[in-house]
Amino acid sequence: MSLLIRNWEELSKVPPNEKYKIDVEDCSGWINPIKETEETEENYFEHHAYLSTHTFYGNHYKESTKLLQKYGFDIEIDNWDKEV
Numbered sequence: 222m223s224l225l226i227r228n229w230e231e232l233s234k235v236p237p238n239e240k241y242k243i244d245v246e247d248c249s250g251w252i253n254p255i256k257e258t259e260e261t262e263e264n265y266f267e268h269h270a271y272l273s274t275h276t277f278y279g280n281h282y283k284e285s286t287k288l289l290q291k292y293g294f295d296i297e298i299d300n301w302d303k304e305v
Contacts, residue, residue, distance in 0.1 A: 235296060252269065277300065
């Protein structure tokens with residue numbers, strides 16, 4: 222079962238996996254490789270993924286969850302817009 226991540230602080234504490242880490246800056250972040258990769262302008266986003274300020278809002282939480290899982294993180298992003 223995936224770990225539910227409720228906010229940016231919890232996301233910043235997710236440990237890296239074998240290949241990737243999550244770097245959080247205020248209310249956005251990046252999925253970055255742990256080891257240096259041979260990057261060009263064309264393949265940069267094969268190795269890096271941006272987590273926007275909308276990561277926890279609307280339908281973005283679903284896409285953010287898919288993105289993080291694509292990079293090997295067994296987590297689920299919470300939806301801040303859900304009814305309490």
